Amino acid sequence: xxxxxxxIAHQKDTxxxxxxxxxxxxxxxxxxxxxxxxxxxxxxxAMESVLHARRTDPRVGDWLDRAEASGDVARANLRLxxxxxxxxTKVPADLAKALAKATSRAQGIWAEARANxxxxxxxxxxxxxxxxxxxxxxxxxxxxxPYDALLQDYxxxxxxxxLEALFSRMRPRLVDLRGRVLSSGYNPEPLKGHFPxxxxxxxSAELAAVFGYxxxxxxxxxxxxxxxxxxxxxxxxxxRVDESEPFGCLYSTIHEVGHACYExxxxxxxxLTILGGGVxxxxxxxxxxxxxxxxxxxxxxxxxLFGKMTETFGNLNVKDADAFHAAVNRVQSGYIRTEADxxxxxxxxxLRFDLERALITGDLQVAxxxxxxxxxxxxxxxxxxxxxxxxxxxxxxxxxxxFGYFPTYTLGNVYAGxxxxxxxxxxxxxxxQMAKGDLSGATGWMAQNLQTHGGLYEPGEVVERAARAxxxxxxxxxxxxxxxxxxxxx
Amino acid sequence: xxxxxxxIAHQKDTxxxxxxxxxxxxxxxxxxxxxxxxxxxxxxxAMESVLHARRTDPRVGDWLDRAEASGDVARANLRLxxxxxxxxTKVPADLAKALAKATSRAQGIWAEARANxxxxxxxxxxxxxxxxxxxxxxxxxxxxxPYDALLQDYxxxxxxxxLEALFSRMRPRLVDLRGRVLSSGYNPEPLKGHFPxxxxxxxSAELAAVFGYxxxxxxxxxxxxxxxxxxxxxxxxxxRVDESEPFGCLYSTIHEVGHACYExxxxxxxxLTILGGGVxxxxxxxxxxxxxxxxxxxxxxxxxLFGKMTETFGNLNVKDADAFHAAVNRVQSGYIRTEADxxxxxxxxxLRFDLERALITGDLQVAxxxxxxxxxxxxxxxxxxxxxxxxxxxxxxxxxxxFGYFPTYTLGNVYAGxxxxxxxxxxxxxxxQMAKGDLSGATGWMAQNLQTHGGLYEPGEVVERAARAxxxxxxxxxxxxxxxxxxxxx
Numbered sequence: 001x002x003x004x005x006x007x008i009a010h011q012k013d014t015x016x017x018x019x020x021x022x023x024x025x026x027x028x029x030x031x032x033x034x035x036x037x038x039x040x041x042x043x044x045x046a047m048e049s050v051l052h053a054r055r056t057d058p059r060v061g062d063w064l065d066r067a068e069a070s071g072d073v074a075r076a077n078l079r080l081x082x083x084x085x086x087x088x089t090k091v092p093a094d095l096a097k098a099l100a101k102a103t104s105r106a107q108g109i110w111a112e113a114r115a116n117x118x119x120x121x122x123x124x125x126x127x128x129x130x131x132x133x134x135x136x137x138x139x140x141x142x143x144x145x146p147y148d149a150l151l152q153d154y155x156x157x158x159x160x161x162x163l164e165a166l167f168s169r170m171r172p173r174l175v176d177l178r179g180r181v182l183s184s185g186y187n188p189e190p191l192k193g194h195f196p197x198x199x200x201x202x203x204s205a206e207l208a209a210v211f212g213y214x215x216x217x218x219x220x221x222x223x224x225x226x227x228x229x230x231x232x233x234x235x236x237x238x239x240r241v242d243e244s245e246p247f248g249c250l251y252s253t254i255h256e257v258g259h260a261c262y263e264x265x266x267x268x269x270x271x272l273t274i275l276g277g278g279v280x281x282x283x284x285x286x287x288x289x290x291x292x293x294x295x296x297x298x299x300x301x302x303x304x305l306f307g308k309m310t311e312t313f314g315n316l317n318v319k320d321a322d323a324f325h326a327a328v329n330r331v332q333s334g335y336i337r338t339e340a341d342x343x344x345x346x347x348x349x350x351l352r353f354d355l356e357r358a359l360i361t362g363d364l365q366v367a368x369x370x371x372x373x374x375x376x377x378x379x380x381x382x383x384x385x386x387x388x389x390x391x392x393x394x395x396x397x398x399x400x401x402x403f404g405y406f407p408t409y410t411l412g413n414v415y416a417g418x419x420x421x422x423x424x425x426x427x428x429x430x431x432x433q434m435a436k437g438d439l440s441g442a443t444g445w446m447a448q449n450l451q452t453h454g455g456l457y458e459p460g461e462v463v464e465r466a467a468r469a470x471x472x473x474x475x476x477x478x479x480x481x482x483x484x485x486x487x488x489x490x
Numbered sequence: 491x492x493x494x495x496x497x498i499a500h501q502k503d504t505x506x507x508x509x510x511x512x513x514x515x516x517x518x519x520x521x522x523x524x525x526x527x528x529x530x531x532x533x534x535x536a537m538e539s540v541l542h543a544r545r546t547d548p549r550v551g552d553w554l555d556r557a558e559a560s561g562d563v564a565r566a567n568l569r570l571x572x573x574x575x576x577x578x579t580k581v582p583a584d585l586a587k588a589l590a591k592a593t594s595r596a597q598g599i600w601a602e603a604r605a606n607x608x609x610x611x612x613x614x615x616x617x618x619x620x621x622x623x624x625x626x627x628x629x630x631x632x633x634x635x636p637y638d639a640l641l642q643d644y645x646x647x648x649x650x651x652x653l654e655a656l657f658s659r660m661r662p663r664l665v666d667l668r669g670r671v672l673s674s675g676y677n678p679e680p681l682k683g684h685f686p687x688x689x690x691x692x693x694s695a696e697l698a699a700v701f702g703y704x705x706x707x708x709x710x711x712x713x714x715x716x717x718x719x720x721x722x723x724x725x726x727x728x729x730r731v732d733e734s735e736p737f738g739c740l741y742s743t744i745h746e747v748g749h750a751c752y753e754x755x756x757x758x759x760x761x762l763t764i765l766g767g768g769v770x771x772x773x774x775x776x777x778x779x780x781x782x783x784x785x786x787x788x789x790x791x792x793x794x795l796f797g798k799m800t801e802t803f804g805n806l807n808v809k810d811a812d813a814f815h816a817a818v819n820r821v822q823s824g825y826i827r828t829e830a831d832x833x834x835x836x837x838x839x840x841l842r843f844d845l846e847r848a849l850i851t852g853d854l855q856v857a858x859x860x861x862x863x864x865x866x867x868x869x870x871x872x873x874x875x876x877x878x879x880x881x882x883x884x885x886x887x888x889x890x891x892x893f894g895y896f897p898t899y900t901l902g903n904v905y906a907g908x909x910x911x912x913x914x915x916x917x918x919x920x921x922x923q924m925a926k927g928d929l930s931g932a933t934g935w936m937a938q939n940l941q942t943h944g945g946l947y948e949p950g951e952v953v954e955r956a957a958r959a960x961x962x963x964x965x966x967x968x969x970x971x972x973x974x975x976x977x978x979x980x
Contacts, residue, residue, distance in 0.1 A: 012532070012536075013536040013539065013540075016529075016532045016533045016535070016536035016537075017533075017536050017537065017540065019529070019533050020510065020514060020533050020536070020537060023513075023514065023517060023533075024510060024513065027513060027517065031521070031709065032724065033705065033706055033707050033708055033709055033723075033724060033726075034706055035704070035706035035707040035723050035724075036707060036722075036723045036724035038723065039506075039509070039722050039723045039724055039761070039762070040724070042502070042506045042762060043506045043507070043509050043510050043513075045506070046502075046503040046506035046507050046510070047506075047507065047510060049503065050503075050507065050540055214525070215523065216523055216524055216525035217523050217525040217526060218523055219521065219523055232526075232529045233523075233525050233526045233528065233529045234522065234523060234525075234526035234529055234530070236523075271529070272529070272532060
C-alpha cells in the first residue's frame with residue numbers, strides 16, 4: 001500500500017464514524033426519549049474523542065507528507081485531509097474539550113434565558129463561549145485575522161473583508177427594495193383556514209418527491225426546528241407543522257430537500273471519502289435556497305401548487321393564482337430571521353455578520369451587544385426591538401459557538417442567484433416545466449452542474465464552474481427586484 | 491489516578507460507544523432507508539473496529555494487572571472487564587471485522603432466500619458465517635469445546651454439557667404434556683374480528699405503562715421482528731401489528747417491556763459501566779418471559795385484559811373470560827418458533843440447540859442441515875416441514891452468527907419458573923392484584939430482587955439469590971403442567 005492508499009483507508013473509517021455522529025444528532029432531535037439526554041451527551045463526547053484522535057493521528061501527518069497525488073480527485077483528497085489535519089492539530093485537546101462541554105451546556109442556558117427574556121442570565125455564558133472560540137481562532141490563525149480563521153469551518157477560502165465588501169454592495173439595493181415594497185400600498189392576504197397535520201405531511205412528502213428526493217435513501221420526520229442530516233446514501237430531512245399556517249411545513253420541506261439532494265447526488269465515487277459531502281455551508285445553502293425560493297416560490301411553480309393545495313385543503317380563501325403567489329411571497333416587517341421573507345432575510349444576516357465579527361475581533365464587548373443589536377435593528381428595519389427573544393436572543397447559533405456561520409446564509413442566496421441565472425439560460429422552458437409541477441429540469445441541472453462534484457472543487461470554484469461566470473451579487477439582486485417589483489408593482 | 495480509576499474511565503467511553511453501536515442497530519431495524527444498507531454496513535464495521543481497538547488496548551491488560559479491587563462492585567467490574575479483554579484479545583482484529591461485515595450482509599441474503607424458499611441461495615453464506623464463527627470459537631477456546639466458547643457470549647458460565655443434561659430432563663415431561671393437551675379433545679377458539687392498527691398500538695402503549703415501562707426513557711416503534719435495544723436511560727422497544735390477530739402485538743409488547751424494564755431498573759450507580767446491562771441473555775429472557783407468560787398470560791391478568799380488549803375492540807367472539815384465557819393460551823401444532831405456545835416453545839429450542847451444537851463441533855455439515863432439521867421436526871412435532879420458511883430458514887439468528895444464543899431462550903423460561911415460584915410465595919395476593927390490572931407488585935419484586943443488580947452477580951447466582959433456591963427446571967414444568975392441565979382438563 002502506498003502512503004496515499006493508507007491515508008484514504010484511514011479516512012474512510014473516519015468518514016463512516018462521522019456519519020454515525022451525524023445519525024446520533026438526528027436521533028437526538030427526532031426520536032430520543034427526553035430522559036436520555038445526559039447519557040446521550042456522554043455518548044456524543046465519547047464519539048467526539050474518537051474522531052478527534054483519528055483526525056490528529058500522527059500517522060495522518062506522516063502519510064500526508066509522503067503521499068503522492070495523481071489526478072484531480074487525489075489532489076482534492078489530500079488538500080481537504082491536510083486542511084482538516086492542520087486545523088485539528090493546531091487546537092489543543094483541552095481547549096477542544098472545554099469548547100464541546102461549554103457549548104453543550106450553553107444551549108440550555110440560552111433556551112432558558114430566551115424563554116425568560118433574560119439577557120443578563122445569558123451574558124456570562126456567551127462571554128465564556130466567545131472567550132474559548134477566540135482562543136481557538138488564535139490557535140488556528142496565529143497573527144492572522146481570527147474571524148477569518150473561524151469562517152474557514154463553514155466557507156473555506158472566504159475572508160471577512162470579502163464578505164464585508166460583498167455585503168456593503170448589497171445593502172443599499174436591499175434597503176431600497178424593502179422601502180419600495182413596504183410603501184407600495186399593496187399588502188397581500190395570507191391564507192386562512194385549518195390545515196390538518198396529516199394532509200400537510202402527505203403533501204410535504206409529495207413535494208419532496210416532486211423535487212427529486214429519493215425516499216429509498218432518506219426519510220422525513222417532524223422536528224421543532226427543521227434540519228437535514230447525513231450524507232452518502234442516507235440523507236434524512238425533518239419538517240414542522242402548524243395547522244393554521246401550511247407554508248412553514250411545505251417550504252421547510254422543500255428547503256431541506258435541497259440540502260439532502262445535494263448530499264444524495266454527489267458522485268458515488270466519493271462515498272465515504274472527504275469529498276463525499278457538500279463543499280461548504282454557503283454552497284449547501286445555495287441548493288436549499290434555490291429549491292425553496294427560485295424554484296418553489298416562483299410564479300410558475302406556485303401556479304401549480306395553488307391547484308395542488310386547493311385539491312388538498314379545499315378553498316384557500318385567496319382569489320386566484322396571482323393572489324396565491326403574492327401570499328407565498330408576502331413581504332412583512334418582522335423581528336425573526338427564520339420567518340423573514342426574501343427581501344428582509346439578507347438584512348438580518350448583514351446585522352449578525354457585523355456584530356459577530358466585532359465580537360471576535362474584540363471591537364464589541366458582550367455587555368454592549370444588546371444595545372448594538374437594537375440600534376442596528378432600528379436603523380435597518382425601522383422598528384424598535386420589543387423584547388430580547390425578538391432580538392439578540394432569537395438564534396441558537398452563538399450559544400453553540402457558531403461564529404462565522406451566519407454569513408453563509410446570504411452567501412448561499414448570492415450563489416443561488418448566480419446559478420439560477422445560468423440555469424435559466426440553459427433551460428429556456430424551465431418555467432413551463434415548473435408550471436406543470438415538473439422540477440426535473442431545474443433539479444437535474446443543479447445535480448449535473450453542481451451537486452455531483454461534492455468536495456472536488458473549492459466553494460467559489462464549483463459555483464463559478466456551474467454558473468460559468470464569477471460570483472456576484474448582481475443576479476440575486478436583479479432576481480429580487482424583478483420578482484418583488486412584479487408582485488408589488490414597484 | 492489509580493490503575494482501577496484509569497481502567498474505569500477508559501471503560502466508560504467504551505460503554506458509551508457500545509451504546510452508540512446499539513442505537514445504530516435500532517435505527518437499522520426501524521428507521522433506516524433501505525438504500526442505506528451498504529453504507530450502514532461500513533459504519534457498523536468502523537464502529538466495531540473502534541470498539542475492538544478499545545477492548546484490546548494493551549493498557550487495559552496493564553491496568554487489570556495492577557488494579558486493586560475493594561468491594562463487590564469493583565471486584566465485579568474487574569471480573570467482567572477481564573473477561574471482555576481476554577475474549578477480545580484472543581480474536582484477531584481482521585477476523586472480528588470480517589465477521590461484522592459478513593453478518594451484516596448475510597441478513598439480507600437470508601431474508602431474500604426465505605422469501606424465495608431457496609435454501610441453496612443461503613447455504614454458501616451460512617457456510618461462510620459458520621466458518622468465521624468456528625474460527626473465532628477456536629481462537630477463544632484453544633483445545634477446549636468451541637460451542638462452550640460461543641455460549642459464553644450469551645450465558646457466561648454455562649456449558650453445552652450442562653444444557654444437554656437440563657434439556658434431556660425437560661424433554662420427556664414437555665413431550666408428555668404436549669401429548670396430553672393435543673389429545674384432550676378441547677380446542678379453544680381463537681379471537682375473530684378486525685383489530686385496527688391504531689387501536690392495537692394504543693392498547694399496546696397502555697399495557698407497556700401497566701407493566702412499568704418508563705416512556706421518558708424509552709419509546710415504541712414498529713418493526714418486522716419485535717426487539718428491545720439500548721440500556722441505561724435509553725431502552726427502546728418495538729412491536730408488530732396484524733389486524734386480524736391482536737395477541738401478536740400485545741404480547742410482543744409485554745415481552746419487550748420485560749427486556750427494557752430489566753435494563754431501565756438496573757442501579758443507576760452502574761450507568762456506563764460494564765455492570766450497567768443485563769447480565770446474560772438467559773436472565774434477560776427470564777424477565778421478558780415472566781412478564782409475557784407468568785404475568786401476562788396468567789388467568790388473573792387475562793381476566794382484566796378481557797375487559798380491556800372488549801372495551802377497545804368491541805365483541806371478541808369468545809363467550810367469557812375463561813374462553814378468552816384459553817384463547818390466549820391456545821396450544822397448537824405449528825412450524826414457527828416465534829408463534830409457538832408455551833408448551834411447544836421449548837421443543838423448538840431443543841431442536842435448534844442440538845443442530846447448532848453439531849454444526850459448531852463439525853458433526854453436522856451445512857449441506858445436511860435441512861434434512862437434519864426436517865427429520866428432527868417430524869420426530870418431535872409429528873409433522874413434516876412443508877417449506878424452508880417453515881423450517882430451517884425461519885430464524886434470522888444463524889445468518890447473523892448467533893450460534894449459542896438459542897438455548898438461552900429455554901434457560902430464560904427455566905429461570906422465570908424459579909423466580910416466579912418464589913415471587914408467588916413472597917406476594918400471596920399477586921393474583922388479586924393482577925386481576926385488577928395492577929402489575930406493580932410483580933414487576934416491583936423483579937426490579938428489587940433481580941433487575942437492580944445488573945452485572946454484579948453471575949447469571950446463575952443472581953437468579954439463585956432472587957429465587958433463594960438452586961436453579962432447576964422443576965418449577966417451570968410444574969407451572970406448565972398446572973396451567974395447561976387446568977385449561978385443557980388433563
